[in-house]
Amino acid sequence: MTRYTCCDELRRNAVAVHATLNGIDFLEVLDRDAPDGDLPGGSPRQRTLLLRLLKVPASALGVDNVRIEGGERVRDIRIEWVGMANAPPLNVTPAEQAFFTALPEADHVLLVRTNSDGDYSPYRLILQRAENDPRPPQNCDPRLAAIDFSFKVECPREFDCKPERLCDEPVAPGPDINYLAKDYASFRCLILDRISWLVPNWRERSTADLGVTLAELLAYTGDHLSYWQDAVATEAYLATARQRTSLRRHALLVDYALDEGSNARVWLQLILAEGVAQATISLSGMQFLSKQPLPARIAPDSREHRDALAAHPVVFEAMAPNGLLTPDATSQITLYAAHHKMNFYTWTDQRCCLPAGSTCATLRGHFDTLVVGQVLMFEEVMGPNTGLKGDADPAHRHALRLTNVQHSDGPDALVDPLNNTEITEIEWAVEDALPFPLCISAQTDDDHGGAFIEDVSVARGNIVLADHGLTIKQESLGAVPPARLNYPLDLSLNRCGKPVPEPLPPRYRPALSKRPLTQAATVSKVIRVAGRRETLRLRFDPEAPASLAFVWRKEDVWPSIALDSSFDSGAGILTEAWQPRRDLLNSDDEAPHFVVESEHDGSALLRFGDDHHGIRPESTTEFMAAYRIGNGLAGNVGAEALAHVVTNDTSLAGVRNPLAARGGSEPETAEQIRRRAPQAFRTQERAVTPEDYASRTQTYPGVQRAAATLRWTGSWHTQFVTVDRTGGEPLDEKFEQALVEHVEPYRMAGHDLEFNDPLYVSLEIDITVCVAGGYFRSDVRAALLQVLSNRDLPDGTRGVFHADGFSFGQTVYLSPIYAAARGVAGVESLEVTRFQRQGQNDMRYHSAGRMSLGRLEIPRLDNDPNFPEHGVLRLTLHGGK
DSSP: OOOOOOSSOHHHHHHHTSSSOBOEEEEEEEOTTSOSSOBTTBOOTTTEEEEEESSOOSSOOOGGGEEEEEOSSSOOOOEEEEEETTBOOTTSOHHHHHHHHTSTTGGGEEEEEESOOOOSSOEEEEEOSBTTBOSOOTTBOGGGSEEEEOTTTTSOOSSOOSOOOOOOOOOOOOOOOOTTOOSHHHHHHHHHHHHHHHSTTOOOOOTTSHHHHHHHHHHHHHHHHHHHHHHHHHHTSTTTOOSHHHHHHHHHHTTOOOOOOBOOEEEEEEEEOTTOOEEEEEOTTOEEEEOOSSOSEEOTTSHHHHHHHHTOOOEEEEOOTTOOSSOOTTOEEEEEGGGSOEEBOOTTOSSOEEOTTOOEEEEESOOTTOOTTOEEEEEEOSOTTTOOGGGOOTTOEEEEEEEEEEOEETTEEOBOTTTOOBEEEEEEOGGGOOSSOEEOSEEOOGGGTTOEEOOSEEEEOOEEEEEEOEEEEEEEEEEOOOOEEEOOSSOEEOTTSOEEOEEEOOOOOOBOSSSOBOEEEOEEEEEEETTEEEEEEESSOTTSOGGGGGOOOGGGEEEOEEEEEEEEOSSSEEEEEEEEESOSTTOOTTOOEEEEEEOTTSOEEEEEOOSSSSOOOOTTOEEEEEEEEOOGGGGOOOTTOEEEEEOSOTTEEEEEOSSOOBOOBOOOOHHHHHHHGGGGGGSOOSOOSHHHHHHHHHTSTTEEEEEEEEEEOSSSEEEEEEEEEGGGOOOOHHHHHHHHHHHGGGOOTTEEEEEEOOEEEEEEEEEEEEEOTTSOHHHHHHHHHHHTSSSBOTTSOBOTTOGGGOOTTOOEESHHHHHHHHTSTTEEEEEEEEEEETTOOOTHHHHHTEEOOOTTEEEEOOOBTTBGGGOEEEEEEEEOO
16 A cells, blocks of 8 residues: 555544544553553553543454554564453553553553563554454454554664654655856846746837836946856865965965065175274164165255155165164164275285185284174175276175184284284184185286285175165054944844944054065074063174074964054044054954954955954054065165165265175065975974984084984983084084074973983005106195095085984995095005994904994094094005106
């Protein structure tokens, strides 16, 4: 029989009022309401079915008239007995009998006792005529002769047990709409066609008709909405976004900070005016312009200054000597005319040079005004072969910061004891070591007389650091507009019955009028104040080597902008300084922070907080911005490109940049962002395993390689990081402290951190050499000691046992030693007779041709007679002269 799903009970009501037909009204499973006491066969709970009929049955119903179907785990439910509730069987307990007879309309209730309580699946109770006759009993309606039920109806469930009857309403056909309509013309045609279909008699097409006007107005609105939808859909995905702001926010979701580029920096030499021996000048606001047909010194805000800026020159501004973010009135520097040109002293020798890697020199003269921390510029001023200024190599220029100056010997000036010439000894850091040989004195070639010339290269002082960018001192960004009113659909009413609108926060995203905004690098420096460590953010470290002024991380580049607000509180004008941030996620609800969002064309908008992440500026608050413009590769000007200084100080005559500006970089392009941002989350910003600690340590400048070992030290785990410094330098206290600060943000909680030196393995090597005829043994020995040394060689190569040539666990092979020694002129043949760890007579390394080292071991052969325990090389030479 077909089973229908109906949403009414008309059939049940019709049978209920019929004279003779009967049927099932509903069924209840006796569970928690069952009377106390167990039957011999078990508890009656969930085994007693109360089948309520619409009428009193005309004839008695027995076990053969009831059948139960269904079930998953428990099937073939058997009926034990059947009876009416008003006359229950005799085998029930007194408590059950009292319960059944007390049921409402007990003569309508058929009791059915089963042998099992079933499972959780649905069952179906069917009234039949006889055991082998499935037809409904006499006078029983076929539609109401069966009912679905569950034995576990009273078990806890998460949904309503009421049966769901799905009677879907017929869906009316929608209008035929062309969803490809996306612009004004297609929308206008679509609307007019729809009107013609709804109102066939309307055929007006005149543009002056009111209906056509309304249709065109709707088409215009639809065009704008369509563009807005397309724009939202486009900017919603990293792969399709076009605006840089959208790309920036997508990248921020994976913790990727966009590279907005950086401005360039350059070392400048300030030139004092003729006759001025010494002058103290302020660098605050001092500008340097690229070369134009104007005087070397230009007064600020003068006609010449305005004409120069109108030509759009490359503008640099002086940086504070102390590295502060903003030069102020105290940013002063003392210049000396004697520092314009300082000659080197060669100790009466000729044809001298400072070799590559030099970290000290001697100046001719008593320069008591030279102090530690000043920057000097070494410059070749004439050609070594010709003696002509035009032949000087412009690549032979180098800036360095002094670390030691000696100009006095007690109360007297430091002099050469041979001829009493006053001298000054200077030293600089290894990081500023000369990258090339610098010629001091030479002999010209025969075409130029073959004469000896001095002062081929000189040292220049009065050096300052400047960076690309022009300051816009004060720019009004307007006032925050008043709050807007929103009229929602469910407006609340006031006492007068008028709707009460809800105030909405004002939209305030001011734009800077000039572009591009300067992105300047900074550096974090840790200092101690009253025994406490504090971190300062500076433009550069005034105590660090000069080469480090051009080294920074992308994370340390910040927009050069200062923002101040003023608000009239009624009791006075309140001013507040706002700070730029990369994002506002870590800003609290009262933090005066803002974010600069730049676009591809260099324009910049300012975004403020929402009173949850950063404070929202009050209405009528006025903002003033001071910022700098100038960024990217445009600042990487060549040497001698800057020729004008903007100042009112008449003691200055001009400026020059002996070295080219560098450090300027362009912002990331959209393609680069799409390629790099999805990979950002793969960068692990924590150290878990020993390999993580080693990898993080290796990212610090000056570390060639690192290896970490996890050890239990009695109360906690400690990560011991073994550091192999560049050049084999020892791990001193200052460098170790810098490593701790570098790795500490990545350290895992519960792990201690310690740094230590490598385990150096000193080598002992004996070589027997046969010198070819015509070569002096002493020359061959000197050449062999050079190529098998641990030093940098004059030709720019390294010795075989240079500290940077080996690292942890690296195997030492004999073949490179043979190859290097055979390359020396005059070596006819050679044999390594001893190859072992120093102090261990073990010939297995020699026979194998290699020496394997442990994980934390580094080979060393310094061949230094002062430290024989650092490795020994013995050469035995035969033959030659």
